[in-house]
Amino acid sequence: MTDQPTLATLTEDQLADLIQAATAWRNQPSLRNCIYPGCLREFDMAARMNGREPARPSWSGDGWHQVGGVSPGHICPNHVDTVAAHLARPVDVPNGRWMVACACGWMSRPQTYGGLLRPLWEEHLLYAAGELTAPVTLAETPGRLPLPDHTETSLRELYDALEDTEHDRAETREAAQAMYKAWDWHRHTLAGAARAVTAVCNMMRTSSDFLDRRDWTADRIDAYLWAVLIGWDDEVLQEIAAKHRWNEHRVKYVREMRALLAPITDQPKEG
Ligand SMILES: [Zn+2]
Numbered sequence: 001m002t003d004q005p006t007l008a009t010l011t012e013d014q015l016a017d018l019i020q021a022a023t024a025w026r027n028q029p030s031l032r033n034c035i036y037p038g039c040l041r042e043f044d045m046a047a048r049m050n051g052r053e054p055a056r057p058s059w060s061g062d063g064w065h066q067v068g069g070v071s072p073g074h075i076c077p078n079h080v081d082t083v084a085a086h087l088a089r090p091v092d093v094p095n096g097r098w099m100v101a102c103a104c105g106w107m108s109r110p111q112t113y114g115g116l117l118r119p120l121w122e123e124h125l126l127y128a129a130g131e132l133t134a135p136v137t138l139a140e141t142p143g144r145l146p147l148p149d150h151t152e153t154s155l156r157e158l159y160d161a162l163e164d165t166e167h168d169r170a171e172t173r174e175a176a177q178a179m180y181k182a183w184d185w186h187r188h189t190l191a192g193a194a195r196a197v198t199a200v201c202n203m204m205r206t207s208s209d210f211l212d213r214r215d216w217t218a219d220r221i222d223a224y225l226w227a228v229l230i231g232w233d234d235e236v237l238q239e240i241a242a243k244h245r246w247n248e249h250r251v252k253y254v255r256e257m258r259a260l261l262a263p264i265t266d267q268p269k270e271g
């Protein structure tokens, strides 16, 4: 490296060499593969981005697409349609596991190791494209394999299926318990509210009977309370509305409130 030219000693030829080397470096292809398994097509992304012709016609970027998801990368024009119908994303599942959810509706089995997602998706893609024939899996034919024919792998698959089922069942039970608790809380609260409101209504009815003879229509607030808590007959309500100058909105509101309370105050006696 001792005879490397400096600016002072640089000859015309050396300068030309340098420029040529720089140009060659800048024009170096930056090849990208098609993500479709087994596809050997590639295109020159550097040429594409710099807007120049690639060194080989087969490196043209025309018709290529870029995708993300489980298998980020580029798709060649031949495989754009197939891959577009099966764009997939990773999904979190319980137990610290992952699975692939495909746009077509297919889902992989849950996996502990995320690195399996892409190969599983690739396999699915090849099945979908008809390039591979899916074997009948054990999960689809439980118990069909005679015991001597089982291998370590086939047994593990069965145990995995069992584990998934058990986990799902535990989750379902937890959800059902949570719902039951919420329902039970509401049931008790509602029953308490019903008892309290009924106590008030009973007191109002008692005070209006022949001993007390309290007239609940005389005072506008009494009439209002009775209208909501116990309810007037339609005819009486019209009279009260006229007497206390309730407009149609107030009458409508009072009817609404009565309807809301009716399920609580008019409950059939339990037991
Ligand atoms: Zn391809």
Ligand SMILES: [Zn+2]
Residues within 6 Å of the ligand: 085, 086, 087, 102, 103, 104, 105, 106, 124, 128
């Ligand atoms: Zn799919």
